[in-house]
Structures are given as C-alpha cells and as structure tokens.
Amino acid sequence: MxxxxxxxxxxxxxxxxxxxxxxxxxxxxPFPPVNVYHWGGLVLVQALLPGLQPSDVDVRLENGHLYIEGVVPRLEGRYYREERYSGPFCRRVELGVDVVPRPRVGFQDGILQVIFRRRKKA
Incomplete structure (x- = not known):
C-alpha cells in the first residue's frame, strides 16, 4: 500500500x-473467491463470478489443481469509484484429494459450480 x-x-x-x-x-x-467442499465421494468447488456467462470461463484440471480462467470486462469511461474486479483472471485451486478428471460443471446466478468424484483408492 x-x-x-x-x-x-x-x-x-x-x-x-x-x-x-x-x-x-x-x-x-485472489479472484474469483472460492469455496471447496469435501463430502462423501465428492468434491465441490464454488466460485463467485457475477456478471459472467459460462462461455466467458475456462475450467481445467492439471496435476491435482483446478484452474478457473476468464476475463471480467471493464466498461469504458472514467470511473468515479472502482471496487469490483475487472480484467483477466486465473485462479488455481488445490483440491486436496485425487479426483476423476471429468467434472460436472454448472453455472447459475453468477456462481460457478464444479463437482468432481473422488478417485477410489486402489
């Protein structure tokens, strides 16, 4: 500061x-803010992405980390006050467990939900 x-x-x-x-x-x-939940055989990641659409966000899994990438558009003009994030972002989230790499992805009311199944131990 x-x-x-x-x-x-x-x-x-x-x-x-x-x-x-x-x-x-x-x-x-870090942006976007996330919550990561573990319960039973599932892992749920929720990310707050107000104003974005599913097509604006790229989600991928690499080496046990979930990557959430995209761009929050910034309106033209002179800002009187700017507190909301705008611009490109890439958030890396450690899942903490081994997961099946094919998640269910949902997007509703500005909240991205990514649900993984935990990989069964061999």
Missing part, C-alpha cells in the same frame, strides 16, 4: 480510492 506524506511524515493511508489501489488489492485478494 502507498503512504501519503506531508512535510513531517505520513498523514493517512488511502484516504481516497484510485485505480492503482484497486490493482494493489487484486494482488492480495
């Missing part, structure tokens, strides 16, 4: 919001 200074030292931190500050926050807060 950036400090703002007067002649005698820092006066306040982020007293107003700028686009640069939004990008600072993006580096700290």
């Amino acid at each position: 950036r400090d703002f200074f007067l002649a005698d030292g820092p006066v306040f931190r982020h007293g107003f919001y700028t686009t640069g500050m939004a990008y600072d926050r993006r580096e700290r807060d």
Whole structure:
C-alpha cells in the first residue's frame, strides 16, 4: 500500500480510492473467491463470478489443481469509484484429494459450480 506524506511524515493511508489501489488489492485478494467442499465421494468447488456467462470461463484440471480462467470486462469511461474486479483472471485451486478428471460443471446466478468424484483408492 502507498503512504501519503506531508512535510513531517505520513498523514493517512488511502484516504481516497484510485485505480492503482484497486490493482494493489487484486494482488492480495485472489479472484474469483472460492469455496471447496469435501463430502462423501465428492468434491465441490464454488466460485463467485457475477456478471459472467459460462462461455466467458475456462475450467481445467492439471496435476491435482483446478484452474478457473476468464476475463471480467471493464466498461469504458472514467470511473468515479472502482471496487469490483475487472480484467483477466486465473485462479488455481488445490483440491486436496485425487479426483476423476471429468467434472460436472454448472453455472447459475453468477456462481460457478464444479463437482468432481473422488478417485477410489486402489
């Protein structure tokens, strides 16, 4: 985060919001936010993707990690306040268990749901 200074030292931190500050926050807060549930023989991953359609999102499994990629469009114009994420994103989620690589994928009300079956131990 950036400090703002007067002649005698820092006066306040982020007293107003700028686009640069939004990008600072993006580096700290992964996007999209996810929940990962394990129960029985299933693993459910839910990701919050408001405003996107299923065709806007790419989901793939590699080496035990689920990758969720896409782009949140940014409207043209001068922003008075910008707090929602916009731009490209790639979220890597560790599943924590071995899964069958063919998930069921659903998308409703801005929530992506990816359901895997756990692989049975041999």
